[in-house]
Amino acid sequence: MGDIYENSHITIAATASQDSSGGLFSADRAVVRCLLDKHPHLYVRKQPEYFPTRPYNTVPISMPLLTRAWVYQERRLSHRTIHYGKHQVYWECQTDFASEDSREDKTWNKHATHPDTPDDLDWGDKCVDHKIDWQKTVTEYTMLRLTYESDRLLAIAAIVDRMLRLQRVDDVYIAGLWKNSILSDLPWVTTTNKPRPARMAPSWSWASAQSSAVSWASYEFTKEAKVVSLEYTIVGAANLGEVINASIILMVPVLDLTGLVELDPAKIEGPGLRERFEDISKSAPITARFRQNNLKVFSTFFFPDYDLTTANPPLKIGCTIKLLILRGPKGYIGGIVVQKTSKNPPEYKRIGFLNITPTATKPEMLGKNDEDLTRDYDSMEDYRKRRAEGRDSLILSLPMEEVKIV
Amino acid sequence: MQHHKHCVQRTAISLPKRILEITDEYVFLREQPGILAPYACLSHCWGLDGPAVKLTAETFGRLRDGFKTSDLPKTFGDAVEVCRHLGIYYIWIDALCETF
Numbered sequence: 001m002g003d004i005y006e007n008s009h010i011t012i013a014a015t016a017s018q019d020s021s022g023g024l025f026s027a028d029r030a031v032v033r034c035l036l037d038k039h040p041h042l043y044v045r046k047q048p049e050y051f052p053t054r055p056y057n058t059v060p061i062s063m064p065l066l067t068r069a070w071v072y073q074e075r076r077l078s079h080r081t082i083h084y085g086k087h088q089v090y091w092e093c094q095t096d097f098a099s100e101d102s103r104e105d106k107t108w109n110k111h112a113t114h115p116d117t118p119d120d121l122d123w124g125d126k127c128v129d130h131k132i133d134w135q136k137t138v139t140e141y142t143m144l145r146l147t148y149e150s151d152r153l154l155a156i157a158a159i160v161d162r163m164l165r166l167q168r169v170d171d172v173y174i175a176g177l178w179k180n181s182i183l184s185d186l187p188w189v190t191t192t193n194k195p196r197p198a199r200m201a202p203s204w205s206w207a208s209a210q211s212s213a214v215s216w217a218s219y220e221f222t223k224e225a226k227v228v229s230l231e232y233t234i235v236g237a238a239n240l241g242e243v244i245n246a247s248i249i250l251m252v253p254v255l256d257l258t259g260l261v262e263l264d265p266a267k268i269e270g271p272g273l274r275e276r277f278e279d280i281s282k283s284a285p286i287t288a289r290f291r292q293n294n295l296k297v298f299s300t301f302f303f304p305d306y307d308l309t310t311a312n313p314p315l316k317i318g319c320t321i322k323l324l325i326l327r328g329p330k331g332y333i334g335g336i337v338v339q340k341t342s343k344n345p346p347e348y349k350r351i352g353f354l355n356i357t358p359t360a361t362k363p364e365m366l367g368k369n370d371e372d373l374t375r376d377y378d379s380m381e382d383y384r385k386r387r388a389e390g391r392d393s394l395i396l397s398l399p400m401e402e403v404k405i406v
Numbered sequence: 407m408q409h410h411k412h413c414v415q416r417t418a419i420s421l422p423k424r425i426l427e428i429t430d431e432y433v434f435l436r437e438q439p440g441i442l443a444p445y446a447c448l449s450h451c452w453g454l455d456g457p458a459v460k461l462t463a464e465t466f467g468r469l470r471d472g473f474k475t476s477d478l479p480k481t482f483g484d485a486v487e488v489c490r491h492l493g494i495y496y497i498w499i500d501a502l503c504e505t506f
Contacts, residue, residue, distance in 0.1 A: 004498055007419045009444035012488055012497075014481045019453020020501070024484035065451050074449040079413050081449065082488075095410040110412060 006162065011078035015065045016086040024084040048087040051104055053097065053123040055140045055213075062086040069144035070151070073158045076137075097124060130167050131181040135216045138176065138188075138206060142214040149197055152207050153241050161239040173241045174232050175205035182227060182248070187219040187326050187336065189303050189353045196306040200235070202246040203349040204336075204405050209305050217355075219326040219334045222395055225252040228402055247347070247406045253398040255323040255335065260286065263317050273309065277302035277337070277354060293394040294386065295358040302337070303353040311351065313341055323354055324403060325395055331387035332357050333394070338405055348405045360387035421445055421496055424461075424503040426469075428486055428495045433478070435461070435469035435502065445496035448485045457482070457501045469502060 005011060014024055035044045049060035059066045063085060075081060080093035088100035098105045108124030112132075123140070127133040141156050153176060160173050171178050177185040186204055192212035201207040206214040228249040236242045260280040280286055281297035290297055308315055320340035328334045334355045338348035360383055377383040420442055426433040457479045459465060465473075475486050482499055489497050 004422050005447050005449075007422075007445075008447040008498065009419070009494060010492070011447045011449050012485045014448065014450040014485070017451060017481055019451055019455075020457035020479035020481045021453075023480035024488065065449065068451060071449055071451075074447070078447065078449070084484075093410060094412040 003158075003161075005074050005077040005158070006079070008078060009080075011074065011081040013065060013071075013075070013081050013083045015063050015083040015090070017084075018064050026084070026086045028086055048085075048101075051083070051085070051090055051097075051099065053104075053106075054121075055143045055215075067145050069141060069146040070155045072141045072144055073156055076159055077162065092124070094124070130163075131178075131184050133167075134163070134178060134181070135185070135188075139213070139215045142190075142206070142212070146211060149211055152211075153201075157237070157239045157241075160241065164239055172234075173238060174230075174234075175201045175241050175243050175246060176207040177205060179230065182230065183221050183225060184216075186248075187216060187221070187334070187353070188214050189217055189219075190214045190305060191303040192305070193307050195310040200242050200244055202232075202243070202248075202406055203305070203351070204248060205246075207241070208350075217334075218329045219332075221250075221252060222325070222327055224400065225250065227251075247404055249402055249404045250324065251400055251402050253325040253395050254401040254403065255286075255289075255325060255398055257321040257323055257337070258319070261321055263315050263319055273315070274302050274304060277352070281356060289394065289397070290358060290390075293390040293397065294361055295390040295394060296361050298357045298359045300357075301355045303355070305350060305352050308351060311339065315339060315351075321351075322348065322401075322403065325398060327391070327395065328355065331360075331384060331391045333391050338403060341406070346404060348403055350405055358387060358391060360390050419444060422498050422503065425496045425498050426486075426502060428475075428489055428497060429472075431475055432472035433469070433475055433486060433497075433502075434472050435466070436496075437470075439496075443496055444494055445498055446485070446489050446492070446494050448482065448497065448499045450481050450499075452501070456506075460501045460506050461503065462506065 012024070014022065016026055017023060033044055034040055034042065036042055049062060050057070052059050052066060065071055075092070080091070083090040083092060090100070091098040096105070096107050106122070108122060108126065110126050112121055112125045112127045113129070121127070121136055127136060137159060146152060146155060164173065168178060168180070171180045188206045190206065190209045190212045192209055194210040194212065196208055197210045228251050230248050232243040232246040234243055257280055260283045262276045262279065278300040281300040286297070322338050323335035324338060326334045326336070332355060334353065336350055337352045337354050339351045341347055341349045377386065421439045423438055425436050425439060425445060427436050459479055461469060475483050478486070482502070485499070486497060489495070
């Protein structure tokens with residue numbers, strides 16, 4: 001279906017219509033009025049909503065088309081689209097965006113390089129880096145609504161088909177991730193309280209998280225991290241990414257959280273489980289490890305991949321839980337949280353993402369109350385440098401382990 | 407638009423295997439048209455129940471032999487009118503060109 005939009009001369013978008021009976025043309029332009037008798041040539045217009053061009057922009061109620069996940073690839077693949085909005089008509093092509101009142105006119109960046117995160121980019125901006133380009137695509141796409149959860153990989157397959165033909169001809173598309181950039185595709189983040197759907201996606205794929213927005217937050221594995229093996233059997237067309245028997249073995253720095261997360265079933269409530277993971281930063285072994293590297297934990301955030309009370313096997317006392325360490329931006333430390341689901345052979349499943357924000361502290365200041373964390377440093381730059389150094393030495397002190405995730 | 411080097415300028419494209427041909431009052435479903443011509447696509451919300459007219463075994467004959475544009479769901483009819491104004495005589499609408 002994808003090449004139908006790609007080859008069309010123009011796409012006509014019924015952007016303001018809920019269904020096929022709404023029509024394209026809107027009569028609702030009465031927002032323009034002449035208010036002053038003395039100035040009959042002066043017209044006042046109510047400010048119309050902005051056309052959303054970033055994933056986190058709220059889609060106005062008057063633009064229902066832009067909330068549909070299936071429509072995402074129709075827009076992306078069309079060479080030019082006319083949007084029939086409630087208040088005006090918009091032009092969108094691979095070069096420009098224009099509104100009838102010219103208030104929202106812009107030219108897309110064709111060679112965007114190294115944004116902090118993919119969602120810093122506008123809808124039509126193209127990244128030089130194919131990895132970032134894909135992460136931007138998934139970030140934008142997963143914000144949108146699907147009627148059928150089972151369409152999660154299907155409704156984006158036409159874009160994948162184009163990438164396989166033009167950008168990533170030597171690559172393999174596996175459950176929403178790409179083989180050649182697998183290490184940078186793995187640290188996706190989501191947050192949801194929905195159960196994991198019964199779908200053929202491995203736990204390390206964002207497609208295993210049900211109808212929730214996925215993004216990348218500039219976390220990366222250390223340069224020592226390696227993919228030891230990547231196994232999968234593709235079922236169906238290459239651009240669908242459906243796989244069975246998928247597993248990945250990583251050799252990465254690991255922080256063992258076993259026993260540090262309170263998993264007594266009597267104490268676990270749905271929302272409470274998240275806090276249990278965040279509480280690890282108060283545990284003695286973690287505090288000690290941070291101190292050894294002149295760091296303290298400032299805050300911890302846990303982002304569950306699904307409703308962990310539905311974990312199978314269940315999360316309970318004695319569960320082995322590990323943090324596969326990632327370097328974050330600004331001296332942050334993070335990791336993919338995995339739960340051991342099989343002893344023999346040892347296998348893990350991804351269950352979430354943990355972010356730890358450390359602060360640097362001098363050894364003599366440890367244990368003291370420090371409201372102003374930066375006061376002992378010459379400058380903010382010095383403080384940030386110390387924090388990043390502490391973080392990197394902490395990571396280096398961790399054991400490298402082979403972990404198989406299914 | 408002629409200065410947009412990233413926007414493909416092709417006008418002669420082989421048509422999709424099913425497409426609607428636009429005439430004054432009717433649209434005709436053409437199969438394997440095998441000609442080169444520019445066409446438009448419609449991007450629209452299906453809504454809860456889907457469009458009132460879809461390509462099915464029952465509607466196929468009527469669409470092939472000419473479906474009155476004024477009897478199409480409003481969004482489809484409006485899109486056909488836009489095409490006529492743009493001088494484009496073929497339009498692809500998923501609900502009428504794919505079987506459901």
